[in-house]
Amino acid sequence: MGKSREKQKEAAVNEETRVPEVATATFGPPPPIRRIVVEDEPTIVAPPPPGAVPPGAQANGAPAPGQGIGRLASALPPSEVIERMRTDELRLFYGDNEAVKGVSIPVRRGEVLALIGPSGCGKTTLLRSLNRLTELTPGARREGQIFLDGQDIDQIEVTQLRRRVSMVFQQPNPFPMSVFDNVAYALREGASRKPRKAALQEPVAEALTRAGLYGEVQENLGHPALRLSGGQQQRLCIARALAADPEVLLLDEPCSALDPKSTATIEELIVRLREEVAIVIVTHNLQQAHRVADKVAFMYLGDLVEYGDTEQVFGSPREERTVEYVSGAFG
Amino acid sequence: MTSTPANKTSAVESSRTWPLVDRIMLALCWIAGITACVIAFAIIAYMAYRGIQYLRPGLLIDRPNADFDQSKSGGFFDPLLGTIILTIMGTIIAVPVAVATAVWLTEYGRPFFLARAVESAVEMIAGTPSIVLAIFGLILFQNEIFAILSFRAEGGSVFGRSFFTAAAMMSLIALPLIVGSTREGLNAIPGHVREASYALGKSKWATIQRVLIPSVRPSIGTGTVLGMGRIAGDTAIVVVLLGASLQLQGYGSVPGLDILRGTGGTLTTYVFSNSPAGEGNAPQKAYAAAVVLLAIAIGLNLMVDWVARRDPMQKARAVGA
Numbered sequence: 001m002g003k004s005r006e007k008q009k010e011a012a013v014n015e016e017t018r019v020p021e022v023a024t025a026t027f028g029p030p031p032p033i034r035r036i037v038v039e040d041e042p043t044i045v046a047p048p049p050p051g052a053v054p055p056g057a058q059a060n061g062a063p064a065p066g067q068g069i070g071r072l073a074s075a076l077p078p079s080e081v082i083e084r085m086r087t088d089e090l091r092l093f094y095g096d097n098e099a100v101k102g103v104s105i106p107v108r109r110g111e112v113l114a115l116i117g118p119s120g121c122g123k124t125t126l127l128r129s130l131n132r133l134t135e136l137t138p139g140a141r142r143e144g145q146i147f148l149d150g151q152d153i154d155q156i157e158v159t160q161l162r163r164r165v166s167m168v169f170q171q172p173n174p175f176p177m178s179v180f181d182n183v184a185y186a187l188r189e190g191a192s193r194k195p196r197k198a199a200l201q202e203p204v205a206e207a208l209t210r211a212g213l214y215g216e217v218q219e220n221l222g223h224p225a226l227r228l229s230g231g232q233q234q235r236l237c238i239a240r241a242l243a244a245d246p247e248v249l250l251l252d253e254p255c256s257a258l259d260p261k262s263t264a265t266i267e268e269l270i271v272r273l274r275e276e277v278a279i280v281i282v283t284h285n286l287q288q289a290h291r292v293a294d295k296v297a298f299m300y301l302g303d304l305v306e307y308g309d310t311e312q313v314f315g316s317p318r319e320e321r322t323v324e325y326v327s328g329a330f331g
Numbered sequence: 332m333t334s335t336p337a338n339k340t341s342a343v344e345s346s347r348t349w350p351l352v353d354r355i356m357l358a359l360c361w362i363a364g365i366t367a368c369v370i371a372f373a374i375i376a377y378m379a380y381r382g383i384q385y386l387r388p389g390l391l392i393d394r395p396n397a398d399f400d401q402s403k404s405g406g407f408f409d410p411l412l413g414t415i416i417l418t419i420m421g422t423i424i425a426v427p428v429a430v431a432t433a434v435w436l437t438e439y440g441r442p443f444f445l446a447r448a449v450e451s452a453v454e455m456i457a458g459t460p461s462i463v464l465a466i467f468g469l470i471l472f473q474n475e476i477f478a479i480l481s482f483r484a485e486g487g488s489v490f491g492r493s494f495f496t497a498a499a500m501m502s503l504i505a506l507p508l509i510v511g512s513t514r515e516g517l518n519a520i521p522g523h524v525r526e527a528s529y530a531l532g533k534s535k536w537a538t539i540q541r542v543l544i545p546s547v548r549p550s551i552g553t554g555t556v557l558g559m560g561r562i563a564g565d566t567a568i569v570v571v572l573l574g575a576s577l578q579l580q581g582y583g584s585v586p587g588l589d590i591l592r593g594t595g596g597t598l599t600t601y602v603f604s605n606s607p608a609g610e611g612n613a614p615q616k617a618y619a620a621a622v623v624l625l626a627i628a629i630g631l632n633l634m635v636d637w638v639a640r641r642d643p644m645q646k647a648r649a650v651g652a
Contacts, residue, residue: 133526163532169523176546185528191537240531250530 071310072271072291081110084247084278085130085165090144092125092134099125101302102144107248109278112270114293114310116283118330121299123282127250130280131165132158149247166241167250171257172233174225174240179217182225182236183207186243203243210276211239212269231262238269242277249273251281255288267292286326290314298322375625382622385615391623395577395601401613407620409578410601413494414563414627416590417573417597420498421505421562426555428502429509434539436510437517457507461500465571468500472572482582482592493582494591497572504565505558509551516550517543552638560631563624566599575600577611598624 085107115123208214393406473491481493574594581589605617
């Protein structure tokens, strides 16, 4: 009795183990990774799998609604696009583990750059290195250079750098103070409480307006920021990051803790802000990358596999890995 | 307002099917919990019954006198004042030191061996009996250089007993509690909150001062109130380092400072010396003072709950979860 059951189990296990074999047979072994030159003309090596990739749609799960998801705005004319940052053969290590392997990529104002890729591919590490937040992680090490407006960021004093390259995190994290003070904190020097409130009314209001939050909170600027809703908190974090008038805004999955409505609000905000600041966004949500990004960089196991215009990366990827990822074969 | 379906097995019914040992264990758990409640309520009820019948408003505002005639020995205004002064002074010394220690341990903590040493030191202070702290304090503060904190006895040697010296040692009783709760609060702040501050171009110190310490204010408050309870309830240090005198006896000519440099007593020593075990032998007044002390302790404990509930980060943690 017990033995026959075990046999049944074995059979079931065999049944299960057979499935991945089929999957690998379909996709084959992972294709070799080659280093790409981002400024090259796209050489399309892989046409989109028929029907699998309606632009921006994630094939794993829900089908693309209607005609796929449209871009929120078309690209700005090239005259509006100015390069702010650039990484040059950037390598990042955690101990002996190489998390980012020689990535060269430009970050431009007027463009939203989306970093996509499966978990652990190094996209967040790359993002955090842009304002030297990786230095806070014990054991993290960097090789290669990063330039901000042509200047090596190692030459810039770190608090100055982070005022120019600001960041918004995955979890909304307002500080335990009033809405006003959250934004004012970014404007004041260090821990000082000066300049006084009166002098900061205008810049605080401006930052909140840029983040699309002013209308909702103008009556309650003195209220604790932690009483706002999740979406409002995240826009407050964006306002805070914008307050010091940064040149580059880094967004680390800014919508993953938010509901769809707040997500839509923030996506519109991102597209609007790209005219003022260079934006880099890390996202797991391919539809979001398609909606907001002008350029997409696909990373896999620390390598920059593909970089290009959003339509090109999603519509006609050059690399097989990209085809598989954007069609939902893995990730 | 949840209604139980009629056919659902109740907890009592299901426990009837348990093995006998399990049921005995369950019963013991119930008995243990209920016993704790009964003891706590018995203490409060008995002290209230014995104390309140002797407690007169006059006792709180009359100064005590040494007199065999209990109608003339006065109230316990001085010990009550002593408790309040000592608790406040001890807290004032303990809070900044404890918060600084906790911040250093959680935010810096380098080199590692030093951090471990500091942790052990705090644990050791927590484990030291207060009478040992008291004797150590007496030896320490009888040194010449600490003469300013107390006064000189006849013959010129430093007396070493005063509110200053007693409060200094009392602060060590509160210190580990405040360090512990502050560290707990700091550890509960997610790392990305710190990074958010760094990402705005803030230094580590600015982050500690403007973000982290405000975030853990309720934790600091909880530890502080617990520490105040411990200070108000301690007897050994008062006996050894404050003189445990009936009245506050100031020393020197500067008003206010004279009391702090002088000796005195607290409610705990007043209860002790008036109990049948002590020399005053006025149990009625001991009961009355004890009920006041108990009321202070319960009040401080209620404050802990109230302070902890006002945690501004709690909502953030819920959102972050």
